[in-house]
Amino acid sequence: MTKPQGLHQTVYAGAFVHSTDLNELEICENGAIGVDEDGKIAFVERNVEDLNAVVEKHGWKSPVLVRAPDCGFFFPGFIDTHIHASQYPNAGIFGKSTLLDWLETYTFPLESSLSSRPKAKTVYTRCVQRTLSHGTTTAAYYATAHAGSTNLLSDVCLQLGQRAFIGRCNMDSLAPDWYKDSSASTAVDDTRETIAHIASIDPEHKLITPILTPRFAPSCSSELLTQLGKLHAETGLPCQTHISENIPELELVQKLFPQYSSYADVYDAHGLLTPGMVLAHAVYLTPKEQALIKARDAKISHCPASNSSLSSGCARVRTLLDQGITVGLGTDISGGYSPSVLEAARQAALVSRHVAMTDGDAAKLSVEEVLYLSTKGGARVMGLDAKVGSFDKGLEWDAQMISLGVVPEGGTMGNVDEGPVDIFGWESWDERVAKWVYNGDDRNTRAVWVRGHKVHQKP
Template sequence: MASATISKTIYLGPFVHSFSLTNLEICGKGVIGVDEKGVIRFVERDSSLEDVHSKHDEWKEAEIVKTQDNGFFFPGFIDTHTHASQHPNTGIFGKTTLLSWLETYTFPLESSLSSLSKAQTVYSNFVSRTLSHGTTTCAYYATTHVPTTNLLADICLKRGQRALIGRVCMNTMSPEYYRDQSVEDAVRDSKASIDYIRSIDPDGSIVQPIITPRFAPSCTATCLSALGALHKETNAHIQTHISENKPEIQLVQSLFPTSKSYADVYDTAGLLTSKTILAHAVHLTPDEISLVKSRDSKISHCPASNTALTSGCSPVRELLNAGLTVGLGTDVSGGFSPSILEECRQAIWVSRFRAMNDGDEAKLSTAEALYLATRGGAQVVGLEDKVGGFEVGKEWDAQMISLGEVKEGGEQEGKFEGPVDVFGWESWEDRVNKWVYSGDDRNTLAVWVRGRLVHTTGRYQQ
């Protein structure tokens, strides 16, 4: 659970964060002061606690939190696209591709979450799971059901995880047992969920609503336009899917024959805005890239899902070079893991698959993947002024990473404390790379959102 109150706290130890897409700062000796509101008030490099106390006299009584076991502080991960309602199906996608996977696995599960008790179990577990992986902000798809979508918002608010919560809209191309019965129903129920989420967190400091047309094939043109109008009325964020795989694109062309492209379908409906998150974008045309850029819409890159469902390898370098804003998404349960750290690895692998045909420029570096996981994601969800890095004025959304240490002789008795082996001679850059390529939730000892402790493991010592 999130701690009820926080005190003025000094975080002592190495820290790592992205300055820019290609510049990853690794500070081996840092001191960061966070006030009672969870806001960073100073960041000192190559400094001691004594130096900080002499410079900041009013912080002498502050609580001290130190890194542990070859550890460092890192910004909280931001998952820009995932389906909380599909969590029980994680890792279950068989041999299917996107459209058959929806019919076989997804719609039956999502429809069952009309049950408050079942939704409580699924959503509580998934929020706990994502927090354990260091995800401090998440853009969630729920289901068509208003009460259980609202329940997801309640859970995130109680646990202290930042979240954009979306009630899914679809009035066609889905089973009769699981769809909006009319455009009016889709708008009314979406508005009901928006109003509820804003009532429990009026400032949107933790949870915010997000308008969620599932994707163009599941909504009629009239429904899409009505949701575009709802966006204008409420100024809520928008999330949907685009150009995930080629059969889907062909389907969109057949359903919207007068539209110039998949992106144009959304643009015509008023759904392509600066507050829009477009998941996947594997097969955008040059004209679509230009259109998305002109509307300042954002991209959620979901490499694990795109590989699992054989959708394709998104040309992330091309999107970045075009000036698009890109973050990472786990896309559970098309994706097999709720971990954004895993998505960093997968994004790097997918970029290397692209490089085999497109040349080395397509490759993403470790620093670039970590940028997409933090600052890039913050821009995608509209929180770039609050989170994503460690600067004065930003809020303390952070995780404490522990890498452990190989003991002399190397013999291991009992359980390993994590998958990363540090022998002691590695540079800090080496250690960060080992974490990115080998780490998992066992390396995340503690997680904070707005300065509040929202997750710990048994090895965390406060």
């Protein structure tokens, strides 16, 4: 672990890349971004020829200087809008299962075992360090049903410096006896306990924010959903859950909640379909549900790797975006196999091509679009777009420094592992970024900052 350092005025100089809009990736080859003692972006300069002149212009005296590598750039930190920290040890373990049997076979047993604090400490520490190493500066976590180890996850994120939303899983129905809330009221009590804990360690939610987490409709009684809806209204805290991930799940919701017109309506009727709600998956939303979600301004977390792994289906991201619904990306560990948002971006591009095979070329997501979804889109999903997601004056410095390997004449690989991306020198900047998206990994993420603090550096 890299300990957060004290903050000095710092100038990040060199190339930077960030999304200004869904389709627009700004690539600035000679930039200088000034970050102040509060970790906020004080200035963004482009076409810099004389760095000293820039520093002087802003009246800064001897700031710390951090230079991007020659073949590299600063990029906003990734935002993972859906990840189960508790399932991290199962990454890659799912066999040929689909959602409902996957939950029973792999997921509930592992989550249940995290009642053990030492085990939870090991799992959460590794999960948070891993995601930081992949450039994830903000994560919306599901923990487990245990208040104690959920609080431990909050502690770990605060200690390691990751911006996080921490949700205790609420589940008083349709779960094994050995892993469920005993009633709606104990579930809400335990959830309040996790809210209180975060209030005690990070009262202003500078890094850690509680997030209300009904697991998904089938695992919650109507009573529990009602109480969580009230808590949502009372506290103004954000909320996260799953929606419309696979077909047997849809049928189950219809059977369990026959009085509601749709899966989305179940959440809406319980006061949970609001601008503060993050809905993961959204593979099979009907046009009516999409319209309702748009009307309520609820957000969607697209989890492409998970949807392929569990053969859930293909979310129609283009359709959602065309309707003005806010979408971000989720790794969905361990329905998804990888803790990397870069991998989620890659899978979003590939899954959109599978959609294109049936729906036509318009469905394809570009490199620019998947990078938007993984940063600024994610920030909007989490209600953080006034704080992070791009490099604009006044935002906080949540960023990663990317370096790409340079192939020397002759082509021979050296003795240093420069990561999996090979730049030959004739590529345009757009092409370099595309190569990073399709072949890059955590080796290309040399350093990571949250709120101006360095929270990860490549060994």
